[in-house]
Amino acid sequence: MINRFDPGAAHTLSEADRTLLARRRATLGDIYPLFYDRPVHVVRGSGARLVDADGVEYLDAYNNVPAVGHANPRVADAVHAQLMRMNTHTRYLQDGVVEFAERFLATYPAHLDHVIFTNSGSEANDLALTIAKWRTGNEGVIVTRMAYHGTTSLLAGVSPENGPGMPLAPFVRIVDPPDTFRHGDAAGAAFAAAVRAAIDDLRAGGLGVAALLIDTIMSTDGIFPGPRGMLAEAFGTVHAAGGLVIADEVQPGMARIGEAMWGFQRHTDQVDMVTSGKPLAGGLPIGSLVLPAELSDGYAAGHRYFNTFGGNPASIAAAGAVLDEVQERGLLRAALDVGAALRRSIAEASAASPYVADVRGVGLFIGVEMVDREGEPSREIARRVVNGLRDRHVLISAVGRWGQVLKVRPPLVFTHEDATAFTTAYRAVLDTLAQEG
Numbered sequence: 489m490i491n492r493f494d495p496g497a498a499h500t501l502s503e504a505d506r507t508l509l510a511r512r513r514a515t516l517g518d519i520y521p522l523f524y525d526r527p528v529h530v531v532r533g534s535g536a537r538l539v540d541a542d543g544v545e546y547l548d549a550y551n552n553v554p555a556v557g558h559a560n561p562r563v564a565d566a567v568h569a570q571l572m573r574m575n576t577h578t579r580y581l582q583d584g585v586v587e588f589a590e591r592f593l594a595t596y597p598a599h600l601d602h603v604i605f606t607n608s609g610s611e612a613n614d615l616a617l618t619i620a621k622w623r624t625g626n627e628g629v630i631v632t633r634m635a636y637h638g639t640t641s642l643l644a645g646v647s648p649e650n651g652p653g654m655p656l657a658p659f660v661r662i663v664d665p666p667d668t669f670r671h672g673d674a675a676g677a678a679f680a681a682a683v684r685a686a687i688d689d690l691r692a693g694g695l696g697v698a699a700l701l702i703d704t705i706m707s708t709d710g711i712f713p714g715p716r717g718m719l720a721e722a723f724g725t726v727h728a729a730g731g732l733v734i735a736d737e738v739q740p741g742m743a744r745i746g747e748a749m750w751g752f753q754r755h756t757d758q759v760d761m762v763t764s765g766k767p768l769a770g771g772l773p774i775g776s777l778v779l780p781a782e783l784s785d786g787y788a789a790g791h792r793y794f795n796t797f798g799g800n801p802a803s804i805a806a807a808g809a810v811l812d813e814v815q816e817r818g819l820l821r822a823a824l825d826v827g828a829a830l831r832r833s834i835a836e837a838s839a840a841s842p843y844v845a846d847v848r849g850v851g852l853f854i855g856v857e858m859v860d861r862e863g864e865p866s867r868e869i870a871r872r873v874v875n876g877l878r879d880r881h882v883l884i885s886a887v888g889r890w891g892q893v894l895k896v897r898p899p900l901v902f903t904h905e906d907a908t909a910f911t912t913a914y915r916a917v918l919d920t921l922a923q924e925g
Contacts, residue, residue: 630697691729716747737750831854836911857892858873
């Protein structure tokens with residue numbers, strides 16, 4: 489993790505935070521990393537704001553999980569009401585899960601007409617790959633250079649973002665993302681060619697291609713939304729080879745990109761399965777796999793799948809409330825409008841900085857390419873900006889092959905006033921960088 493807290497720096501924290509950190513490490517160990525050079529001790533939140541233990545308010549420009557805002561009253565009330573009635577599994581007839589499934593599927597292209605609910609995006613991606621391998625009879629999976637798709641053993645094996653400590657599966661092939669910053673208009677064709685080469689290699693190894701598993705905005709690769717239609721040629725290449733296309737929409741989906749409800753819709757509707765996760769229920773455990781009835785029913789005919797809490801009433805109530813908020817408050821259009829204004833203001837604030845090489849994004853998903861004075865990708869500059877913003881009470885993170893891209897991905901309730909506050913802090917951080925060198 490690019491902006492991981494170093495426990496060796498615990499002496500820089502307040503006594504209260506040092507004590508809590510020691511208790512945390514004694515019980516949770518070090519497998520749960522913390523953000524920032526100085527972790528933020530949050531105690532509550534509202535909308536696009538988090539508040540720490542000292543009452544200091546932070547502008548959240550990072551968290552997509554509380555998609556409709558921290559402590560959203562509509563979501564909280566829906567969950568409370570459902571828990572006061574019951575919370576059980578899906579082996580009983582229930583109205584809620586069916587009603588939500590109908591509304592949810594209406595946001596997808598018509599051929600994607602079944603949904604399987606899980607507890608997480610990881611579970612949804614795991615099931616999607618399992619179905620792809622069954623359907624095609626092939627083993628090969630294609631992913632991008634820094635892809636992250638989940639935590640199960642199957643998905644860890646196709647998630648190179650985990651780093652060298654997590655070996656990749658022998659059936660996976662890695663392709664570079666369509667890097668529009670470095671390759672411009674040729675990025676889409678170059679990506680399709682790389683996918684074609686990966687397919688040839690999988691065939692040569694006797695594996696064939698089961699699926700291209702792709703985050704359609706390349707969230708961990710460095711955020712490359714590209715022009716509309718950029719991914720269509722690559723998807724067609726996979727289909728021509730007998731493989732399936734699985735769109736991992738955990739990060740770009742659920743109205744975030746503004747131009748469409750789901751990221752893949754900017755490029756083509758021709759996907760075979762779509763997965764999503766945590767933002768659907770505003771932070772409660774949920775995942776979804778949306779797919780054609782032919783795939784869903786065909787797999788069910790010969791395979792047993794049951795997920796005790798997948799589609800549980802409390803999570804479904806939360807998801808229904810989130811969808812209500814998105815649709816009734818016009819958050820799809822708001823993401824487009826506020827995101828465009830935020831992207832423009834970031835670009836304007838960056839214009840004179842030698843450390844910013846590119847500002848890109850769509851909707852409320854923005855990447856800022858940080859470089860050193862020689863123009864090389866700079867993890868260190870990105871780290872300094874992330875922590876500089878944290879010290880000015882604005883929260884973001886960083887991603888990318890070299891850890892050089894600022895990741896700005898706020899809740900969908902982010903306003904024009906929030907965008908102005910963000911840019912003010914960002915400009916101050918760049919000014920400090922210029923002074924310090």
